[in-house]
Amino acid sequence: xxxxPKNFGYSVTRDRQIDFDANNHDICKIVTKAEPxxxxxxxxxxxxxxxxxxxxxxxxxxxxxxxLRRGETKDLDKEVSKCMLCGKCQLVCxxxxxxxxxxxxxxxxxxxxxxxxx
Amino acid sequence: MKLEGKRLIxxxxxxxxADDHYFYARSCIRQTFFPGAEAIFIKIVKDELGKDIxxxxxxxxxxxxGYHSDVVPFDTTMTVIARQFALMTEAGYENYAASCIxxxxxxxxxxxxxxxxxxxxAQIREYLFKATGREFNxxxxxxHASDIVYKFRHQIAAKAKYKLVDKxxxxxxxxxxxxxxxxxxMFPHKGIGGAEYPYVLSGMIEAWGGEVIDYPERRHxxxxxxxxxxxxxxxxxxxxxxxKKFDSMEPYEPDMIITNCPGCPMFLDxxxxxxxxxxxxxxxxxxxxxxxxxYEEVAGMIMGYDPxxxxxxxxxxxxxPLLDKIGIPYDASRKFKGKNGEDLGMPESPSYLKFYAE
Numbered sequence: 001x002x003x004x005p006k007n008f009g010y011s012v013t014r015d016r017q018i019d020f021d022a023n024n025h026d027i028c029k030i031v032t033k034a035e036p037x038x039x040x041x042x043x044x045x046x047x048x049x050x051x052x053x054x055x056x057x058x059x060x061x062x063x064x065x066x067x068l069r070r071g072e073t074k075d076l077d078k079e080v081s082k083c084m085l086c087g088k089c090q091l092v093c094x095x096x097x098x099x100x101x102x103x104x105x106x107x108x109x110x111x112x113x114x115x116x117x118x
Numbered sequence: 119m120k121l122e123g124k125r126l127i128x129x130x131x132x133x134x135x136a137d138d139h140y141f142y143a144r145s146c147i148r149q150t151f152f153p154g155a156e157a158i159f160i161k162i163v164k165d166e167l168g169k170d171i172x173x174x175x176x177x178x179x180x181x182x183x184g185y186h187s188d189v190v191p192f193d194t195t196m197t198v199i200a201r202q203f204a205l206m207t208e209a210g211y212e213n214y215a216a217s218c219i220x221x222x223x224x225x226x227x228x229x230x231x232x233x234x235x236x237x238x239x240a241q242i243r244e245y246l247f248k249a250t251g252r253e254f255n256x257x258x259x260x261x262h263a264s265d266i267v268y269k270f271r272h273q274i275a276a277k278a279k280y281k282l283v284d285k286x287x288x289x290x291x292x293x294x295x296x297x298x299x300x301x302x303x304m305f306p307h308k309g310i311g312g313a314e315y316p317y318v319l320s321g322m323i324e325a326w327g328g329e330v331i332d333y334p335e336r337r338h339x340x341x342x343x344x345x346x347x348x349x350x351x352x353x354x355x356x357x358x359x360x361x362k363k364f365d366s367m368e369p370y371e372p373d374m375i376i377t378n379c380p381g382c383p384m385f386l387d388x389x390x391x392x393x394x395x396x397x398x399x400x401x402x403x404x405x406x407x408x409x410x411x412x413y414e415e416v417a418g419m420i421m422g423y424d425p426x427x428x429x430x431x432x433x434x435x436x437x438x439p440l441l442d443k444i445g446i447p448y449d450a451s452r453k454f455k456g457k458n459g460e461d462l463g464m465p466e467s468p469s470y471l472k473f474y475a476e
Contacts, residue, residue, distance in 0.1 A: 003469045009351070010350060011396070
């Protein structure tokens, strides 16, 4: 029989430390291969500043790229699903990163990863 | 662990520890948490090492817990500490030995304050005289009790019946050492080995045959943190700190944890129980947990003192697996018997942590 957890009136605060060894770096490798302009990104945030979806939700392509590079891919598909693929970010990117294709490739890589895991 | 570089750093932070004639100041909380620890220290220093140690019944709390919880002002703390020094002076001693890490840190802080602000010392002398009619000399030597055990670690090793070695394999036990934050993080030159590489417990472990584990969160606080624990709603912070340490040390499969602070063994021991009940997670093999000891208890253990005489039965994480590993005999039927065989009562068995009782 499953034992019931005890409630002592306090709880464990989850650690915010990023464990690079435990994270999944494969998605970033696959996406970079499919869309090499990801390497040009300097995380300036122009994409996030001009994002229409970002005006109404907490979506930020800059954050998506940051999480992707750290290998924190657990909740990434939920994040990228907020993108409407309007392409405004691509117009303002000072490094000419192909951001629309980047979002598509991230979704594809995450989908493939889910499929292979199941 | 590359010891060469660390040994060089350890050499930079050496302190003078008095050789004899100690005025011993007990801790407020240790006698409740680990009731055998201070008695073993006095017994070892007095009987085994043949030193003179004065255990004064009139001293009070140093106010450390209240001071660090922001309920006691610094002037009050300094006056109370001045009274402790007055008791030492009246007893004819000059070497102050504190049992508690917080007290040791606070005594150091007060002496440093008086060194840099002599007018403050004069004011506190006046306060003390007006309040109690007492006068005092500052201690010539201030040491934590673990400094004294460290100083005589080789003499203790020479008298020891057991070593921190697995009796079946002959391999040294893997030991986690945890130093109380106030030992040397505030005043690195007042601790052996400084703040980054304190050697006080590592030296004991090496002298007594064990192997020190160098794990990533070695210098992380245990989570006591006074206000973190005193307020129930904040205890999650305290628990999370300990969990971070356990998660970090777990892959190294430690056999035991040794500490030199009143709070650290309490929290590293009891939080293992809390974590097991809240999350079903235990950190030792076969749900045994990682047993936690004070350095005095370890000294007592290797010298062959009866495990129940030195209070190992009040540990939340049972010490039996470690006693078996070293080969220290114990009478399981006497675990919960007090003086003259009086029954102390059987504690409730935890849901996950393995419980040993006959």
